[in-house]
Amino acid sequence: MNGFKTAMLLAALTALFMGLGYIFGGSGGAVIALVVAAGMNLFTFWNADSIVLKMHDAREVDERTAPEFYNLVADLARRAQLPMPRVYLVESANPNAFATGRNPQHAAVAATTGLLDRLDREEVAAVMAHELGHVKNRDTLIMTMVATIAGAISMIANFGLFFGHGSGEDRPNPMAALAAVFMAPFAAMIVQMAISRTREFGADRAAAEISGNPRALASALSKIAGPAQAVPSLASQRNPAAAQLYIVPTGVSDLFSTHPATEKRIAALMAMETPSLRRAGSALDPTRR
Secondary structure, three states, rough: OHHHHHHHHHHHHHHHHHHHHHHHHHHHHHHHHHHHHHHHHHHHHHHHHHHHHHOOOOOEEOOOOOOHHHHHHHHEEEEEEEEOOOOEEEEEOOOOHHHHHOOOOEEEEEHHHHHHHHOHHHHHHHHHHHHHHHHHHOHHHHHHHHHHOOOOOOOHHHHHHOOHHHHHHHHOOHHHHHHHHHHHHHHHHHHHHHHHHHHHHHHHHHHHHHOOHHHHHHHHHHHHHHHHHHOOHHHHHOHHHHHHEEOOOOOOOHOOOOOOOHHHHHHHHHHOOOHHHHHHHHHEEEEEE
């Protein structure tokens, strides 16, 4: 049901994109918009990881350059029965983490130095389990595609009114064009939020199952939610769509956040702390009882 809902929402974004094309370019504009949307999604499919990692100036690490962090991710990937992802560090005081890649075989996970400085080992493990949850649920590709289309919708809405042309039936209706300028980006944002919020809850649940320690993720969220808003992220300032990739939002109000309220996520995680999960132990200490 979650996958079906996401597919429908992604289709709604594409239809909105085509609708803008029709408003500003008639039937030909709608066809062009569809081709452009398909092209963007195809490009994103093959280049999602490199786009996001370059955006953050991420540095790849391994067993030699960051042994503790790399081995922690390796332990979690084995526990999640996932291929070993590439592991990256981002030099930023903003405490955050993200995952990217078109599928589990081409995935990458990253954490900022600010996150590693603020959290203890169990909390870092829970955060990275959340990111691996996104990989396991195949969220990373969908979320990058959604950000790409939503960004394009805003761009067309901003410039279409001024560059719309044609004659007769193909000439844009001034009132419809004006409405599109204001309504299309807002509608795209609503769809983007609906997709991302659903998937954040799913990744939190996956993290609890992978790490066996939902309380550690709840603790991590409570520690980094405030600082993530207060400390600027240069990548998200340059491209606001990047904020939806993080474990906690940055630089946005709760009303317009692509993530559920942190308090709701923490409450859901604490409710997951069942006897079976406690018996499973931590990803860092699987034998713990």
